[in-house]
Amino acid sequence: MKDNTYLLIGGNGFIGINIIHKLLENGKEVYCVDLYDSNTKNINNIHFKSYIDDLTNTDLLRDLVDKSDIIIYLASTSNVRSSSNISMVELDNIEGFIKTIEIIKDYPDKKIIYASSGGTVYGEPDKIPVKEETSLNPISPYGIGKVCSEQFLKYYCNKYDIKYVICRYSNPYGSYQNPLSCVGVINKILYDYHTGKETEIVGNPEVSIRDYIYISDLVDATIAVSENIKSNNQIFNVGSGVGYSLSEIIEEIEIVLGDKVRLTNNNFGKENVSKIVLDVSKIKDTVGWSAKITLRQGINLHNIWIKKQLFK
């Protein structure tokens, strides 16, 4: 299989736009389909073409799948907090995904990478870090939707012999992350600090433990699994493999800023997992990838990026 042409579905979002920039830097041809083009409209590269459309335009999707070698599926309209109130949104996400695989099934030479969520599919694990074979017990509609899409993907790929990779991402942060979305505590604290606001945090800062990954590491992992045949038909945790409590995150941010941040605390939503750290030995052993950016380096890089956006 060639691996020169990529199709990113949902590529205008936080993760997608970062992957697109890296693929273009690596000399790949890239297509993108998304409901919006707020990020992609700024890309001026003859190897890139973006389409503002949704997954109901099956003719367009079929044409783009036909022209691509690797499809990275990132489209999603919910997150762990919003989905607790609107489970029905997950039906749209699952339906859109099935419509896409229904097209890809006719092209067994393609490879599909699915963006799943290591922070939600395992639920509240008995012990951390969690390996990929740990049982799946999601406690949010968002996590349930991810598990359901993973299962559909495996069903179709086994039946039609399509190559797939499931990436179970931990908590990414970095450039292009939306400061208004409910996810991304590092992003939110930094934005709020620079715009003079207090940040509302969720959960007990001492108890809440997460695995944070800087966006360039997540991008490298995704591209590595997309290119390496050893990753075919595998599920990978993609994280730093290191757990930090919210208190430690706040401490690191204050070191980078050289100042205190202002916080208010909120109730701990029942749909939020309290402790989750991913075991990332499988992706390291299979494709040789592991995260390179330390938490302090990542916070520093993201702080520089935010300041550039706010004060340019």
Ligand SMILES: NC(=O)c1ccc[n+]([C@@H]2O[C@H](COP(=O)([O-])OP(=O)(O)OC[C@H]3O[C@@H](n4cnc5c(N)ncnc54)[C@H](O)[C@@H]3O)[C@@H](O)[C@H]2O)c1
């Ligand atoms: N950001 C995280 O913390 C995180 C963690 C784990 C997994 N993920 C998963 O990774 C994927 C990408 O995440 P992200 O942070 O970039 O999200 P995002 O919300 O920034 O981007 C998702 C993109 O999908 C597009 N989209 C939604 N529905 C669509 C449709 N019907 N047709 C075309 N485009 C559509 C949106 O317009 C958006 O640009 C998602 O599936 C998400 O669940 C994200």
